[in-house]
Amino acid sequence: MIERTLHTARLVQQEWLSQSSETKHLVFAIEDMERFDFAAGQFISLVAPRDGKTITRAYSLASAPRNNEFDLCLNRVEEGFFSNFLCDMKEGETVKFHGPHGTFVLRNPLRDSILIATGTGIAPIRGFVQWLFADDSRHQGRQIHLVYGTRYPVDIYYKDYFDLVAHDFPNFHYLITLSRAPDDWKGERGYVQDQVRKIIMARPESERTNMDAYVCGLNDMISATRKMLKEELGWERKQIVYERYD
Numbered sequence: 001m002i003e004r005t006l007h008t009a010r011l012v013q014q015e016w017l018s019q020s021s022e023t024k025h026l027v028f029a030i031e032d033m034e035r036f037d038f039a040a041g042q043f044i045s046l047v048a049p050r051d052g053k054t055i056t057r058a059y060s061l062a063s064a065p066r067n068n069e070f071d072l073c074l075n076r077v078e079e080g081f082f083s084n085f086l087c088d089m090k091e092g093e094t095v096k097f098h099g100p101h102g103t104f105v106l107r108n109p110l111r112d113s114i115l116i117a118t119g120t121g122i123a124p125i126r127g128f129v130q131w132l133f134a135d136d137s138r139h140q141g142r143q144i145h146l147v148y149g150t151r152y153p154v155d156i157y158y159k160d161y162f163d164l165v166a167h168d169f170p171n172f173h174y175l176i177t178l179s180r181a182p183d184d185w186k187g188e189r190g191y192v193q194d195q196v197r198k199i200i201m202a203r204p205e206s207e208r209t210n211m212d213a214y215v216c217g218l219n220d221m222i223s224a225t226r227k228m229l230k231e232e233l234g235w236e237r238k239q240i241v242y243e244r245y246d
């Protein structure tokens with residue numbers, strides 16, 4: 001078994017992103033560490049004891065590196081062990097973790113990109129956007145599209161933040177699509193892959209494959225999106241970076 005260094009993170013702030021779907025934004029500070037370095041998009045493995053065993057679950061870092069803190073975007077899963085443990089944590093309490101881990105990170109060199117997420121899959125994407133738009137030399141004026149899909153308007157997490165980035169940076173394009181939109185919803189409807197197809201087809205023909213996609217969420221959405229990009233639009237596998245939550 002690989003020995004991993006365990007760190008202790010203290011919950012310093014929490015807020016509901018959606019109370020009806022029980023999704024929280026959590027801010028942790030790591031004890032005995034001045035700076036936590038990782039690549040935006042990576043995850044950490046949280047560990048906790050349960051019935052004499054150690055339970056480990058992966059959670060994407062929902063922020064870019066900043067001092068010794070990190071954010072998580074957490075959805076309570078009914079009957080789930082770790083998501084309930086985290087969701088019920090009180091400020092000041094601690095949890096152990098190891099990491100950072102994972103290869104869901106931005107490519108270098110960066111190309112025009114489509115960031116695609118559903119639900120809490122927005123977590124690593126928020127990290128990408130925070131990192132990219134903190135410095136012009138990072139996004140380099142590339143066209144960055146964010147396509148976020150969810151069922152209902154209450155589950156549009158971090159909307160104010162992404163609206164602000166879209167307002168400040170003309171090369172950042174933020175599109176929300178709802179699969180169960182109410183009648184008065186004025187935005188896009190349907191699944192993310194349909195919006196992604198539209199965005200790509202709106203580019204000149206010679207510009208439709210010189211991009212990358214970063215996809216995060218549940219497996220069904222990732223499979224459907226990869227299939228569409230490869231089979232309909234002729235993209236290569238390596239152009240599609242993805243992180244599956246289930």
Ligand SMILES: Cc1cc2nc3c(=O)[nH]c(=O)nc-3n(C[C@H](O)[C@H](O)[C@H](O)COP(=O)(O)OP(=O)(O)OC[C@H]3O[C@@H](n4cnc5c(N)ncnc54)[C@H](O)[C@@H]3O)c2cc1C
Nearest residue numbers: 057058059060073074075077079080081082083120123245
């Ligand atoms: C790389 C990676 C990054 C992840 N990042 C995040 C994140 O940023 N935010 C986040 O909220 N979750 C994230 N997850 C999911 C997370 O690791 C757990 O799977 C989830 O919190 C459920 O754990 P649990 O212990 O509460 O449920 P468990 O006790 O493991 O499972 C209880 C039941 O819920 C089902 N279930 C398991 N996972 C999910 C899920 N994600 N959605 C719906 N049903 C599920 C199981 O099939 C089981 O029936 C990530 C997963 C991976 C692999």
